[in-house]
Amino acid sequence: MKLRLIIQIILLIIVLFINDSLYVLKNRVETYLSDTEQKSLQKIEKEPAVVIINDNNLERAATNISNQYFVEEVKTIPQSELVDILTEQYHLTDSKALLGELGLPRVFEIYFSASRFREVESGLFLKNIQEQQGILRLLYSEDNYRNSWEMLEFIQGIRKVIEDYWLYFYYGFGMIFLISLLMVRLDTENRKVNYWLIYQRAGGAMIFRTVSRILTSILTLLLPVAAAFVLEYFLAKELILPVMPEIKYHILRFAAGLLISFSALLIARRKEYV
Amino acid sequence: MIEFKDFTILGNRGFRLKVTDLKIINGQFIQISGNNNTGKSLLMRTIAGEYKAYEGEILYNGIAVKPGSYKALLISSDQALLPDVTVSRNLFLPFHKITKRKKEIIMNLLDNTGLSSSINHPIHTLSRSEKKSLQLIRAVVQLPHYLLIDDYDTYFDNSSLNNLSAVFEYAAKAGTTLVITTKQQISNLTHNYIISSGVLHKL
Numbered sequence: 001m002k003l004r005l006i007i008q009i010i011l012l013i014i015v016l017f018i019n020d021s022l023y024v025l026k027n028r029v030e031t032y033l034s035d036t037e038q039k040s041l042q043k044i045e046k047e048p049a050v051v052i053i054n055d056n057n058l059e060r061a062a063t064n065i066s067n068q069y070f071v072e073e074v075k076t077i078p079q080s081e082l083v084d085i086l087t088e089q090y091h092l093t094d095s096k097a098l099l100g101e102l103g104l105p106r107v108f109e110i111y112f113s114a115s116r117f118r119e120v121e122s123g124l125f126l127k128n129i130q131e132q133q134g135i136l137r138l139l140y141s142e143d144n145y146r147n148s149w150e151m152l153e154f155i156q157g158i159r160k161v162i163e164d165y166w167l168y169f170y171y172g173f174g175m176i177f178l179i180s181l182l183m184v185r186l187d188t189e190n191r192k193v194n195y196w197l198i199y200q201r202a203g204g205a206m207i208f209r210t211v212s213r214i215l216t217s218i219l220t221l222l223l224p225v226a227a228a229f230v231l232e233y234f235l236a237k238e239l240i241l242p243v244m245p246e247i248k249y250h251i252l253r254f255a256a257g258l259l260i261s262f263s264a265l266l267i268a269r270r271k272e273y274v
Numbered sequence: 275m276i277e278f279k280d281f282t283i284l285g286n287r288g289f290r291l292k293v294t295d296l297k298i299i300n301g302q303f304i305q306i307s308g309n310n311n312t313g314k315s316l317l318m319r320t321i322a323g324e325y326k327a328y329e330g331e332i333l334y335n336g337i338a339v340k341p342g343s344y345k346a347l348l349i350s351s352d353q354a355l356l357p358d359v360t361v362s363r364n365l366f367l368p369f370h371k372i373t374k375r376k377k378e379i380i381m382n383l384l385d386n387t388g389l390s391s392s393i394n395h396p397i398h399t400l401s402r403s404e405k406k407s408l409q410l411i412r413a414v415v416q417l418p419h420y421l422l423i424d425d426y427d428t429y430f431d432n433s434s435l436n437n438l439s440a441v442f443e444y445a446a447k448a449g450t451t452l453v454i455t456t457k458q459q460i461s462n463l464t465h466n467y468i469i470s471s472g473v474l475h476k477l
Binding site (some may be wrong): 194195197198199201202203204205208 | 347348350352353354355356364367368369370409412413416418
């Protein structure tokens with residue numbers, strides 16, 4: 001095999017690897033985004049707003065707030081639990097019985113729906129709180145959620161970019177592979193035009209030209225596709241590669257390449273004795 | 275045997291060459307003479323099956339066939355050797371497999387023509403006549419039915435004939451028919467034709 005053809009095959013292997021690396025990279029990015037998104041959502045879910053309210057306004061306010069679409073759950077802290085907390089926090093073990101008899105204000109926690117609660121919803125929430133009666137204190141700060149909101153917005157932006165451009169990018173590279181293959185085949189065939197002409201004039205059987213052209217068409221394509229597949233399979237087996245393109249994709253790519261490879265035979269330069 | 279029935283070769287600008295008298299009988303050494311632009315090369319290319327503009331029929335052993343249905347090799351002014359590769363590579367070019375016996379025959383013929391020392395040299399180091407001799411050797415060892423040499427006297431003279439005698443002897447033994455075209459008629463050949471006024475005549 002000539003050095004030029006070997007270099008061309010190596011070039012095709014590189015293009016295929018870049019093509020497949022893009023696929024792997026996209027999968028990695030998607031996994032990373034999904035993990036990061038999950039963490040941000042969990043952070044929002046686990047960060048409740050705390051409302052201290054008069055006992056007689058509790059039911060009504062809790063119902064109103066829980067009816068908001070961005071609220072996942074409203075959790076009222078029982079009086080006994082509140083007494084326990086105060087007793088423990090302020091070392092009032094001796095006065096625990098007395099605390100229980102006092103008409104303490106009530107406390108409830110508001111857990112937000114992570115997928116719906118954003119900055120706009122925060123404004124709605126504060127407005128809704130202001131409309132409730134009997135609220136003594138609200139323990140809530142937007143700063144607790146801001147990092148998560150920003151991260152979720154960033155992830156959404158990246159996802160949109162991937163969604164908008166991924167196909168162009170990926171299939172564009174696929175096209176680069178097919179065009180490279182076409183150029184390689186045309187170059188090989190055009191360089192051999194004189195050879196085959198002399199071969200014919202020397203008395204060589206032209207069936208060998210046909211066989212040689214078909215074999216070169218297949219080998220020029222088969223070697224890079226097989227090399228890419230075997231290496232990716234090996235890397236995936238050794239868990240170096242987290243994901244590899246499916247076999248049917250390799251087969252489809254081979255079929256498309258074969259079509260291009262044979263098309264090159266039709267458009268390659270022809271020369272005959274005139 | 276090849277015969278031509280109502281055969282006329284058609285060329286550019288109304289050129290016509292009428293070929294009726296020509297009979298190419300197996301094992302003969304046939305000479306076709308004629309001036310420039312009389313259609314000698316067209317005739318050779320037609321017999322070889324490369325040129326298709328003609329009227330009439332070619333009969334091969336009495337049966338109408340397409341030109342080139344028989345094994346005919348043409349040696350013409352066209353490039354037929356790979357210039358940058360060695361003599362041996364060019365000699366073995368048309369063979370899918372080269373047997374030891376064939377290799378021996380080629381080496382013997384090279385010895386007889388004084389070209390054996392050039393076997394590992396690239397073609398471009400050879401003279402025009404040497405290149406044609408190589409083509410001739412390469413052709414005869416393929417045992418063609420017909421070996422057609424166009425413009426023979428452009429490449430070979432009488433002394434070349436002596437150098438190539440072993441090659442021609444080999445071709446004759448193998449039953450190969452030799453057809454050559456010349457500008458000036460070479461003496462001592464028995465089967466001679468001449469082209470004049472667009473017609474091929476037997477001498």
